[in-house]
Amino acid sequence: MTDTPTLRPLPGFSGPDAPDDEGLHRCVHCGFCLQACPTYLETGLETASPRGRIALMRAVAEGRTALTDRVLEHWDLCLLCRACEAACPSGVPYGALMEAARTQAERVRPRSLVARALSRLAFRELLPHPARLRFLGAALRAYQRTVQRPLRATGLLARLPGRLAQAEAMLPPLPARFFTPAPYPTRSGRAAGRRVALLAGCVQSVIFGPVNEATVRVLARNSCEVVAPPAQVCCGALHAHSGHLPTARDLARRNIDTFLATGVDAVIVNAAGCGAMLKEYGHLLADDPAYAEQAARFSALVRDFSEFLAENLTDRDFGPLPWRVTYQDPCHLAHAQRIHLQPRALLRLIPGLELVETPAADRCCGSAGIYNLTQSEMSLRLLESKMADVATSRAAVVVTANPGCQVQLTLGLQRAGLPGRVMHLAEVLDAAYRAAPRPIVPEEALPRPERQG
Ligand code: SF4
Numbered sequence: 001m002t003d004t005p006t007l008r009p010l011p012g013f014s015g016p017d018a019p020d021d022e023g024l025h026r027c028v029h030c031g032f033c034l035q036a037c038p039t040y041l042e043t044g045l046e047t048a049s050p051r052g053r054i055a056l057m058r059a060v061a062e063g064r065t066a067l068t069d070r071v072l073e074h075w076d077l078c079l080l081c082r083a084c085e086a087a088c089p090s091g092v093p094y095g096a097l098m099e100a101a102r103t104q105a106e107r108v109r110p111r112s113l114v115a116r117a118l119s120r121l122a123f124r125e126l127l128p129h130p131a132r133l134r135f136l137g138a139a140l141r142a143y144q145r146t147v148q149r150p151l152r153a154t155g156l157l158a159r160l161p162g163r164l165a166q167a168e169a170m171l172p173p174l175p176a177r178f179f180t181p182a183p184y185p186t187r188s189g190r191a192a193g194r195r196v197a198l199l200a201g202c203v204q205s206v207i208f209g210p211v212n213e214a215t216v217r218v219l220a221r222n223s224c225e226v227v228a229p230p231a232q233v234c235c236g237a238l239h240a241h242s243g244h245l246p247t248a249r250d251l252a253r254r255n256i257d258t259f260l261a262t263g264v265d266a267v268i269v270n271a272a273g274c275g276a277m278l279k280e281y282g283h284l285l286a287d288d289p290a291y292a293e294q295a296a297r298f299s300a301l302v303r304d305f306s307e308f309l310a311e312n313l314t315d316r317d318f319g320p321l322p323w324r325v326t327y328q329d330p331c332h333l334a335h336a337q338r339i340h341l342q343p344r345a346l347l348r349l350i351p352g353l354e355l356v357e358t359p360a361a362d363r364c365c366g367s368a369g370i371y372n373l374t375q376s377e378m379s380l381r382l383l384e385s386k387m388a389d390v391a392t393s394r395a396a397v398v399v400t401a402n403p404g405c406q407v408q409l410t411l412g413l414q415r416a417g418l419p420g421r422v423m424h425l426a427e428v429l430d431a432a433y434r435a436a437p438r439p440i441v442p443e444e445a446l447p448r449p450e451r452q453g
Pocket residue numbers: 026027028029030031032033034050051054084087088089090091092
């Protein structure tokens with residue numbers, strides 16, 4: 001690792017996306033966050049800790065250090081899991097600070113032409129366009145069902161350049177159907193009491209379409225009319241975490257317009273990272289006079305699936321599932337949204353289901369958006385440690401609530417040779433409803449045949 005000061009244009013931070021000075025100065029260096037930080041626990045290095053990273057942000061902001069390659073490496077190693085934020089007694093807004101620091105760094109970071117083109121393709125040409133993502137998904141699904149197996153057998157895929165080989169190996173089998181938002185109620189519960197809108201999620205609706213379908217069925221079962229407005233777009237979380245805040249704001253404005261026009265009681269999100277992002281639109285657009293009020297109103301409507309269901313469960317008619325399960329908290333549910341209890345409480349309502357806790361269930365699995373591709377070494381170290389904990393549970397099902405975690409934990413089970421599978425909470429609840437014995441209709445309620453003659 002060199003510390004050649006290759007990045008000179010930023011003597012300090014500048015412009016609207018500079019890390020908030022007041023936020024930076026809230027850190028009192030107490031170190032309470034250190035034991036919560038996965039990268040600090042793995043490395044033992046101050047520079048890989050929240051406190052160290054904040055100190056570097058302050059040093060850059062005050063012009064005491066340049067934005068060197070080494071500074072960037074320390075920031076890049078951060079998962080943005082926000083465990084430090086939850087542990088901090090001073091209320092340091094670590095997530096917002098790091099997103100701003102990365103956006104500043106993105107402007108001056110030296111990148112090859114190929115890397116720039118790939119970044120543009122992913123963040124501007126693919127993620128914001130759901131139809132393009134579905135098209136890509138269909139092409140990948142065709143590939144998986146035809147030539148993937150023989151190609152893997154040749155060993156040629158391992159020689160693919162860059163992160164392509166890794167991405168190819170991690171991509172789960174794509175489902176037969178993608179989830180496509182539609183302009184009519186996706187499903188309406190009997191005696192619908194509440195109208196809710198579902199964020200389909202850009203990755204979720206392609207890779208885990210069945211999770212969205214299960215989510216809709218469970219909501220409908222609980223007296224909700226569910227709409228999924230077709231004009232919705234990616235939430236912008238991947239953009240914000242990767243230093244593309246201006247694009248994240250554009251996406252936020254489009255989602256706000258789309259969802260507020262539906263007039264629903266709540267916006268339901270079943271992907272933890274997307275939910276955390278939507279809840280922060282108010283903060284993201286606080287300085288935009290045209291959107292600040294709407295953004296705050298929109299964020300107040302957003303509920304995680306488990307959060308909403310725990311408050312609005314009208315149907316407890318779960319059938320038995322004799323499963324031993326463990327729940328692994330997605331970081332952006334546990335730390336960013338502070339939701340730990342609701343998923344567990346819902347699982348405990350299922351008869352026959354045994355919920356086994358593991359140590360450090362809320363410690364990051366190493367997925368963290370595209371971190372498992374960009375920082376694969378640290379990602380795999382964290383995954384190994386997560387799997388050692390999961391193994392102690394001897395669970396047949398690992399339950400979580402975020403697509404990235406589902407992909408990463410599935411990879412972890414395979415690598416560790418552990419039996420079992422990974423499911424989203426919505427799929428487990430849906431399975432429990434399906435397992436409920438069908439009600440026996442009393443004879444007097446059956447339609448009587450009409451008398452002839
Ligand atoms: S981020 Fe918070 S917990 Fe960590 S050192 Fe600073 S003040 Fe203390």
